[in-house]
Amino acid sequence: MAEETTLLPRPDFTRTVPIDKVGVEERVDRLNKRSIKTESKFWALKLALNMVDLTTLEGMDTPGKVRQMCYKAMHPHPDPDIPAVAAVCVYPNLVRVARETVGDSGVNVASVATGFPSGMYTLESRLEDTRYAVEEGADEIDMVISRWAFLKGEYNRVFDEIAAVKEACGEAHLKVILETGELETYENVRKASDIAMYAGADFIKTSTGKVKPAATQPVTLVMLEAIRDFYYATGKKIGMKPAGGIRDSKTALRYLILVNETLGGDWLNPHLFRFGASSLANDLLMQIIKQQTGNYQSADYFTID
C-alpha cells in the first residue's frame, strides 16, 4: 500500500474542502454524551496518561526545572502499574538536559523548533533551529507553520517549508503545529492539515499553547477527519496531538472518544495520539487512584512537578 503514496498527485491546495461548522459542532456534542464507566474508564485514563507530552515552554525554564519534569514523566506515581507519559516537550536549548535525564527510559524527548511559537524568522534560521534540536538529542520535533504565508494564500510556500523541516529532522518524528486559533475557520484548519500531511508530517498538532483558543474538540474532529481522508487516500496513518487547554480527565476522555469513533482502535496509542499538556497528568493520576480506591484523594497526595 505504502509505495503508492509517492505516486499520488499532490492535491491542489487552492481548492477548499467544505466543512460545515454546525455539523461539526453537533457531532462533537453528540459524542460528548457518551458515558464511560468502570473498567473502560480505568483503561482509558491510564491510556491518556501514557499519551501525555509533559510540557514546559516558558522563558523561566531552567535545567533544574526540566530535570524535575523528566523525573515526573518517567515516574508519575509510586504505583508501578501506572504508566509513564509518552514524552517531555521543551525548548531546544534544554533538549540536552532532558535527553540526559530521561536516558533510555522509553520516554521521548520532544522539542519545539522553527522559531516557536511565531515562526517569524528566516527559513534558514528555522532549519538551523531544527537541526540543533535534533543534534542535541530530540526524538520528536514540534514545528510551527508560517501562518502569515498560509493566510496570504501562499500554500506552496507553507508546503515547501514543512518539507524542508522534515528533511532537517532526519530520523526525528515531525509534528506540525497549525496554530488553529490563528487560522480561525474549520476550512482553514482542514487545508493546513492536508498541506502538512502531504508535505511529510508524522503528526499534526493544534496549537502552541501561546494563542487562545488553543485545542478545541471541534478543531480536533476536523483534523481527525483530515487524517481519515489522508488514510483512505494513501493507506498512511498520521498522528494527532491536541495541545493547550486540556486540563482535566473528563475532557481528555472526550478527546479519546473522538479518536475512537472517527479513526478507530488503531489510533488509540501514543504512536498516533498525544496530549500536549502540563497540568493534565496530575488530574489523570487523581482519577486513576479514585477508580482504584473508590475515593478521591486530597491534591496533597499528588506531586506538583
Add this chain to the structure above:
Amino acid sequence: MLEEKQLEKRAGNLIFRNVWDYDPAPEKPDHVRLKEKYDLFINGEFTPPEEGRYFESVNPANEQKLAEVAEATKPDIDKAVEAARNAYNRTWGKLSGRERGKYIYRIARMLQERAREFAILESMDGGKPIRESRDADIPLVAAYFFYYAGWADKLQYATPGMQPRPYGVAGQIIPWNFPMLMAAWKIAPALATGNTVVLKSAETTPITAYKLAEIIQDSGLPPGTVNIVSGAGETGVEIVNHPDIDKVAFTGSTEVGKLIQKSLAGTRKGYTLELGGKAANIVFEDAAIDQAVEGIVNGIFFNQGHVCCAGSRLLVQEGVADMVYHKLKDRIETLVVGDPLDKNTDIGAINSKAQLERINKFIEKGLEEGGEMHQSSANVPSNGYWCKPTLFRNVSQSHSIVQSEIFGPVLAIQTFRTPKEAVEKANNTPYGLSGGIWTDKGSKIFQVGQHIRAGVVWANTFNKFDPTSPFGGYKESGIGREGGLHGLLPYLKLN
C-alpha cells in the same frame, strides 16, 4: 474523489471497537412509577373499560410485559366523546384564551419536572434509545406545550381580520413511533384553540399517554377536556365514525389514512392526516462530505428508522458516491445497537414483533430483487426485537426497497448525475413528506429545494423539529399542517 477500487486497495475500512469498547452505562428505571394496570382516562378519572378487556404492553427490548392496558370499545368512546362535549359546552369552551394558556403552561412545566421519568418510560415502552427520548422526544414535548400555550390568548393575531372559533370535539389518533411527541402535537394546539379532545394512543405504546393523563389530572384541567383511550384499529374506527366528533387528526400509515379519508368523505367533519413518507436525501459533490454522512445517518437511523419523515432514500452524486458509501460503512460500525436504556445506545429495539417481521420481509425482498446489502457487524441481544443498521446498493426506482416505506433502519442508495435528475428521482414517489439537500452552495439549496415536492425540505441537516415550524405532507403523505401558526388553523373555524 477516489473510487471504490482505489479505496479498497489503499486503505480499506477502519476498525472500530476492537481496542476500546464502552462498558454498559444504563439509566436506572427504579424511580419510575408503573402501575400494573392502566384504565381509560375519561372525564378526568381513570375508568375501567365497559367490556372489561385488557391487552399487554411489552418492552420490545426484552419482550417482557410492562403493564396491562384497557381496550376501549364503542361504549367507552361514547362516554369519552360525551365527556369531551360536556367540557366543551360547559367548562373548557367557556374559558378565555388567557385562562386556557395558564393550564397549558402548567402542563408544560409539570412535564419538564418529570422529564427523566417520561424519557425512561418512553424508552421502555417503545424501544427508542434513552439518548433520544431524553434529548429529543421529551424536551420537544414540553416545547410544543409551551409554544401553543403562548398562542392561546393571541388567536386573533394568527388569523387577522377574522373571528376564529374552535371546532368542538377533536378525535385524535397517534402512532407508536413518537408516542409522547405525537400526543403533544395533537393535544397542545387543540387546547390552545379551545377544543376538547379524545385521543387514542397506539396499541404497542400506550403507557406514556396514561402518564400524561396523570399530569393532566394533577394540573386541574376541567374534567373531560382531554380524554385518553387505548386500543387497536377498531377503537380508532369508533372515534373516526363517532357522530359527535367535529374534527379528526390522524398520524399513521398512508393505508389507514386513506380509509379514514374515505369514511369522512361527505361528512361535516374536518380532518388532518399526517401519513407515510419515503424521503430522499440528496448529496451533491460539493457538500461537506463528513457532515453529510452524519446527516444521512441521523436521517435514517434516528429512532430505528421509525420516522415518517426519515431520509430512507439516499441520492448521491456519482463522483462522490463511492467515497460516501465507504464512509457510511465505517460510520455505521460505530453505531451502538442494544439496550435502549443504555446512555451509549444509538439504535434501540424495533418497536414490535410485527414491525420487525415487516422490516425483515423488505430486506429479503431487497435481496431477491438483486440489491447488494451491507449491515454493520454490531452484536444484538438475544431477546427482544433488533435490526442492524442496513445499507442497500445496486437498486433503482423500480425496486420495492426504494418505493415502499419500510419504517426501519434500512437505507436505499442510488446515484444521480445532475440536479434535474436528482429532483426527478426525489419526486418519483407517491409520498412527499420531507427531503434533504446537502451542498456547500447556498443558491443550489434554493434552486433544488423549490422543486422538491415535500412538506419539509432540510438543507445541510436532517430530522430537525421545532414547535414554530409547520410539518405535513404533499401527495399521499397527508393533508394539513401541524406545528407553528399553521398548526392552529386545522383546529379553528374562521368567519
